[in-house]
Structure formats: C-alpha cells, structure tokens
Amino acid sequence: MNLRFLGTGWSHGVPTLGCDCPVCRGGDPKNCRCRSSITLRDDQVSVVVDVGPDFRFQALRAELKRIDAVFITHQHADHVMGLDDVRRFSWMQGEALPIWGEASVLDRLAELYPYVTQKRKPGTAVPLLKFCDWLSPVKLGSMTFTSFQVPHGNIPCVGIRIDGEAGSFGYVPDCSGLPEAALSVLEGVDVMILNALRIEPHPSHLSLAQSLEWLERVGAPQSYLTHMGCPIDYNVHNAKLPPGVEMAWDGLELTI
Numbered sequence: 001m002n003l004r005f006l007g008t009g010w011s012h013g014v015p016t017l018g019c020d021c022p023v024c025r026g027g028d029p030k031n032c033r034c035r036s037s038i039t040l041r042d043d044q045v046s047v048v049v050d051v052g053p054d055f056r057f058q059a060l061r062a063e064l065k066r067i068d069a070v071f072i073t074h075q076h077a078d079h080v081m082g083l084d085d086v087r088r089f090s091w092m093q094g095e096a097l098p099i100w101g102e103a104s105v106l107d108r109l110a111e112l113y114p115y116v117t118q119k120r121k122p123g124t125a126v127p128l129l130k131f132c133d134w135l136s137p138v139k140l141g142s143m144t145f146t147s148f149q150v151p152h153g154n155i156p157c158v159g160i161r162i163d164g165e166a167g168s169f170g171y172v173p174d175c176s177g178l179p180e181a182a183l184s185v186l187e188g189v190d191v192m193i194l195n196a197l198r199i200e201p202h203p204s205h206l207s208l209a210q211s212l213e214w215l216e217r218v219g220a221p222q223s224y225l226t227h228m229g230c231p232i233d234y235n236v237h238n239a240k241l242p243p244g245v246e247m248a249w250d251g252l253e254l255t256i
C-alpha cells in the first residue's frame with residue numbers, strides 16, 4: 001500500500017497570498033504546500049482523500065491516471081473545491097466516480113455541484129459523480145477505509161483509518177483534538193498523520209505542540225505532520241521533532 005501526499009498545507013496553501021515571511025518567500029520545495037490531500041494505492045485501486053482547489057495541479061504533478069474513489073473528510077473549501085475537476089476521471093473511465101462522505105457533507109456537495117449527478121442527453125459525454133453515504137468501513141482492493149468523528153469547529157468532520165494487507169495508516173488532516181472513540185479506532189496504526197496548523201493555538205485546529213501531544217497518545221511507531229501553515233518551517237522545526245515524528249511535504253511517498 002502506497003500513500004502519497006498531494007498536499008500538506010493549511011487552507012490558504014503555502015506560499016500564502018500576501019505573506020512576506022521567510023517560509024513564504026524562501027521557495028524551499030519542502031515549504032511549498034498545496035491544500036492537504038493524499039492518494040492511497042495498492043496494485044488494484046487508486047483512491048484520493050479530499051480534493052481541494054489545487055486538485056488539478058496536484059493530479060498533474062503526481063501524474064494521476066486513474067481514480068477509483070474519492071473520500072471527503074469534511075465540507076470546508078480547502079477539501080472539496082476541486083470536485084469539478086475529478087469528473088475528468090469519470091469521463092476517462094466511462095462510469096460515475098464514487099464520492100464517499102457523511103450524509104451532511106454529501107448534501108452540501110450536492111448543493112454546490114447540482115450538475116454532477118444529472119444525466120445528459122444520450123450520445124453526449126457523461127462525467128458523473130455518485131455520492132455514497134459513508135456509514136461503515138469501505139473496502140476497495142486490499143484497503144479498508146474506516147471513518148471516525150473528530151471535533152473541527154462547528155461542522156461534522158472525520159478522520160480515516162486505512163488498513164492494508166501489510167499495515168495501516170491513520171489520517172486526520174483537520175481537528176482540534178482526538179476523542180476517546182477516535183483513539184480507539186486508531187489503536188495500533190503503523191503510521192499516524194495528524195494536522196499541525198501553526199505554533200500558536202487555534203480554536204478549531206491543533207497547534208504544533210498539541211499535535212505532538214496527541215501523536216504521543218496515539219503511539220504509532222512513525223508519525224507525520226500535515227495541514228501546516230507558514231509559521232511552521234521545515235528547515236527550523238523538522239529537526240526539533242521527537243524521534244519517530246517528521247513533517248510531511250508535498251510529493252512524499254510512504255509504502256507499507
């Protein structure tokens with residue numbers, strides 16, 4: 001099972017518009033972060049988690065040729081505003097592409113994109129999406145996708161556990177903490193990926209220090225930080241992280 005980070009940035013992306021800080025101005029590839037998203041692949045299927053406004057560029061950069069399903073963690077713009085571009089894969093693959101999410105998130109997407117489920121005239125291309133209610137674990141190829149609720153402001157938001165034949169990932173790109181129920185789903189994951197927005201606390205996200213505390217509780221042998229803003233500098237902070245924790249960067253691939 002292969003995980004690739006398509007993006008590791010906060011909702012603004014890094015560089016952040018109008019910001020003159022050294023991270024935004026420095027141009028270091030490990031500090032250039034598209035909106036947070038990952039792909040998961042085994043030898044049968046290819047899946048994307050979250051499709052933000054950078055999705056088209058991210059898919060080109062990663063040379064994505066096929067998508068079998070998309071999972072959505074929550075309705076914030078930095079996680080869903082690339083959904084229109086996903087239809088290109090539906091068109092290429094000749095069938096409606098499944099979009100998995102919670103019912104309230106799917107309702108929101110149906111409002112934002114009313115045309116993506118409407119059949120066209122016979123003989124015209126039909127780039128359609130199929131909204132699928134993510135009520136229980138979803139198995140695709142050798143991978144199983146299990147969602148669990150996490151607090152993130154006042155909207156529903158989920159984290160994901162992905163189990164493959166040889167190991168498991170936990171992925172929580174946005175949250176302000178991990179409730180007991182989430183911790184129990186994450187028990188025993190081999191690799192944990194958790195958001196760390198900035199140094200200062202934030203009401204609906206984890207700061208760097210809070211993220212490290214939660215990662216210690218999860219206790220995965222290897223952990224990565226994602227959904228990071230420009231106050232977090234790869235060249236300053238990565239070397240100071242505890243053993244077994246690293247900052248992710250766009251393009252990083254993990255295989256287990």
Ligand SMILES: [Zn+2]
Nearest residue numbers: 011076078174
């Ligand atoms: Zn976000």
Ligand SMILES: [Zn+2]
Nearest residue numbers: 019021024230
């Ligand atoms: Zn900046």
Ligand SMILES: [Zn+2]
Nearest residue numbers: 074076152174
């Ligand atoms: Zn969010």
